[in-house]
Amino acid sequence: MKKIFVLGxxxxxxxxxxxxAVYDPLHERTMAFEDRDSQAYLDRSVNGDPGxxxxxxxxxxxxxxxNTVAAIVVDYRSFDTxxxxxxxxxxxxxxxxxxxxxxxxxxxxxxxxxVLRYGAxxxxxxxxxxxxxxxxxxxxTPGGGFPGGAIIAASALxxxxxxxxxxxxxxxxKILEGAAGTLYVLTGxxxxxxxxxxxxxxxxxxxVGHLFSAGIMPLIYLLIGLKVGSELTGILxxxxxxxxxx
Amino acid sequence: xxxLLSLSLLFLGIYGLVTKHHILKMIVSLNVMETGLNxxxxxxxxxxxxxxxxxxxxxxxxxxxxxxxxxxxxxLTSIVIGVGTTAVALAYAIKIFKDHGCLDLEKIEGxx
Numbered sequence: 001m002k003k004i005f006v007l008g009x010x011x012x013x014x015x016x017x018x019x020x021a022v023y024d025p026l027h028e029r030t031m032a033f034e035d036r037d038s039q040a041y042l043d044r045s046v047n048g049d050p051g052x053x054x055x056x057x058x059x060x061x062x063x064x065x066x067n068t069v070a071a072i073v074v075d076y077r078s079f080d081t082x083x084x085x086x087x088x089x090x091x092x093x094x095x096x097x098x099x100x101x102x103x104x105x106x107x108x109x110x111x112x113x114x115v116l117r118y119g120a121x122x123x124x125x126x127x128x129x130x131x132x133x134x135x136x137x138x139x140x141t142p143g144g145g146f147p148g149g150a151i152i153a154a155s156a157l158x159x160x161x162x163x164x165x166x167x168x169x170x171x172x173x174k175i176l177e178g179a180a181g182t183l184y185v186l187t188g189x190x191x192x193x194x195x196x197x198x199x200x201x202x203x204x205x206x207x208v209g210h211l212f213s214a215g216i217m218p219l220i221y222l223l224i225g226l227k228v229g230s231e232l233t234g235i236l237x238x239x240x241x242x243x244x245x246x
Numbered sequence: 247x248x249x250l251l252s253l254s255l256l257f258l259g260i261y262g263l264v265t266k267h268h269i270l271k272m273i274v275s276l277n278v279m280e281t282g283l284n285x286x287x288x289x290x291x292x293x294x295x296x297x298x299x300x301x302x303x304x305x306x307x308x309x310x311x312x313x314x315x316x317x318x319x320x321x322l323t324s325i326v327i328g329v330g331t332t333a334v335a336l337a338y339a340i341k342i343f344k345d346h347g348c349l350d351l352e353k354i355e356g357x358x
Binding site: 003010013014037042054056066069077084091095099140141150208209228 | 250253256257261264286299301303305307308309314315318319323325326327330331334
């Protein structure tokens with residue numbers, strides 16, 4: 001009985017979402033190319049029309065990032081991303097709260113063998129460099145701070161499986177996380193002070209497609225990458241501890 | 247077509263969330279649901295023949311036919327929040343297992 005009720009409810013939900021999203025009876029607009037609002041982000045014409053944007057040539061745009069998704073995430077809607085980072089911080093805080101706090105060292109159930117220990121040390125550097133590449137090039141290629149941070153957390157997971165991460169190193173990750181979060185907010189306040197808006201892009205935007213372009217975007221992605229990486233490493237650390245004690 | 251397929255994933259997730267009693271299965275359902283919703287939002291912005299919204303040496307001009315970038319950036323936010331909620335849910339699951347010794351909600355309810 002319950003299942004049939006749920007099935008009927010779901011069917012109504014599906015029809016409703018589909019009707020709203022595809023036909024949009026309120027505004028009589030479709031998802032077609034001509035109808036969409038986000039064309040302004042692609043043309044970089046939110047504050048005024050710069051003409052055609054050409055890769056490797058256009059300068060002094062309102063946003064100089066080649067990756068439009070990254071431009072929306074950390075430039076046009078940067079305040080949103082600050083909230084997103086806060087949500088991740090709160091969830092890491094929640095995991096810490098539920099798992100009973102600091103002080104206990106990690107003791108692995110298995111004893112890491114020769115291949116695991118040296119293989120982990122070898123792979124760790126490569127994964128770390130790839131993660132750093134990911135968030136440093138977030139404004140010109142696919143990727144960015146969040147995937148880069150997740151890759152860095154994966155490298156830390158490899159190390160902790162081999163029993164190489166101690167409690168002292170985790171303290172360093174905590175400090176890094178706090179410093180990166182504070183610097184992110186400070187970058188926003190610098191924009192407020194110099195240009196009058198929170199998170200305003202105050203540095204010159206450069207040439208589209210170059211590594212040093214798009215103003216404060218590489219800086220913000222660097223901070224997000226460090227913060228997300230150390231945060232996810234902290235969450236993994238809590239889970240590993242949890243597994244040992246139960 | 248893709249919209250309907252991803253909606254069916256969302257549907258599958260909600261069905262599992264309501265009917266299952268095991269906590270880990272509920273967390274998996276939550277993730278399936280979230281993936282379906284993310285796919286749905288992403289496919290709404292896509293149309294046949296459009297290219298990824300990144301300027302490169304192959305696709306150098308903003309006048310080309312790009313995919314709508316806004317749903318993709320919203321989904322990026324949603325994925326990160328999904329990671330956070332999954333982490334908290336798993337931490338709760340560990341706590342419940344420590345307190346009651348099993349993860350089946352009906353069994354726990356019977357014991358109380």
